[in-house]
Amino acid sequence: MRHSYAILISLLTISCAGLPYTYSDKICDFPESNPYPGGLINHTLVAKTNISEKDINVEGLKFLSCKENNEIRNVLVPIPLSKKEGDEINILSEGKTVYSVNLQNKFYRESRITIQNQNLVTPPKSMQERISKEYFRGQAAINTFTNFQSLKKNMSLPVDGIISSEFGVRRFINGLPRNRHIGLDIAAAEGTAVYSPSKGKVILTGDFFYKGNVIYLDHGNGLISSFSHLNSISVEQDQIIQAGEILGYVGSTGRVTGPHLHWEVSLMGVPINPEIFLKTNQSM
Numbered sequence: 001m002r003h004s005y006a007i008l009i010s011l012l013t014i015s016c017a018g019l020p021y022t023y024s025d026k027i028c029d030f031p032e033s034n035p036y037p038g039g040l041i042n043h044t045l046v047a048k049t050n051i052s053e054k055d056i057n058v059e060g061l062k063f064l065s066c067k068e069n070n071e072i073r074n075v076l077v078p079i080p081l082s083k084k085e086g087d088e089i090n091i092l093s094e095g096k097t098v099y100s101v102n103l104q105n106k107f108y109r110e111s112r113i114t115i116q117n118q119n120l121v122t123p124p125k126s127m128q129e130r131i132s133k134e135y136f137r138g139q140a141a142i143n144t145f146t147n148f149q150s151l152k153k154n155m156s157l158p159v160d161g162i163i164s165s166e167f168g169v170r171r172f173i174n175g176l177p178r179n180r181h182i183g184l185d186i187a188a189a190e191g192t193a194v195y196s197p198s199k200g201k202v203i204l205t206g207d208f209f210y211k212g213n214v215i216y217l218d219h220g221n222g223l224i225s226s227f228s229h230l231n232s233i234s235v236e237q238d239q240i241i242q243a244g245e246i247l248g249y250v251g252s253t254g255r256v257t258g259p260h261l262h263w264e265v266s267l268m269g270v271p272i273n274p275e276i277f278l279k280t281n282q283s284m
Ligand SMILES: [Zn+2]
Pocket: 165, 181, 183, 184, 185, 261, 262, 263
């Protein structure tokens, strides 16, 4: 229903080009609610009067809102992994709580490894400046917001392989907690093609210390995905890539133990579970 509405609005927008038609609000085909840490909330806000995005807040959390019509607005809230089961998330409209949900439990396994060589645990000091620069470039990329295209809820797995590490894994090296795993690892042979999971625009490519050869794609409306450890990159900055086009090939560049693709998806700069966007997702 929402989808056909989106098509209708797109047609109207196109056909009205040049006329004093000011409708320019975002139109989104949203994934369903997965209210857990690393998931997202999809709430339909209904009001008697016109709801504007500036009337909405989610107690400081980032959110995306899309207008269906004057009375209905969809609010999508990516849930940071740092949130916990039971945490209350409130959506407010004009200062009043209009929706409240307690986050569900989502099991994230632990991965504990022991590494004897300290140089492999902590990167050398000489690399810190490079690592820091790359971190900020990555952060700028995932915080990109364009109206390049409507948000699409469906993506395809970018590589034909085996999921070797899920999103959200709690990692420990030599007993000490490290950063959570904020992507999905898909193991495949070196040189296996990596396909674009959805239409996107190349907003950053590089050879990063941790990520190796990496590509960032902007899928529009704050949805960004990145592809790390590539053997080679087949696309260029600013190129528009259709769903299913080859982005590059699986490799083992950067800090890895073997060839795989590390695929990250973020919405409004918040990394979330890529499986939410997969057409075949069974966990919703
Ligand atoms: Zn990974």
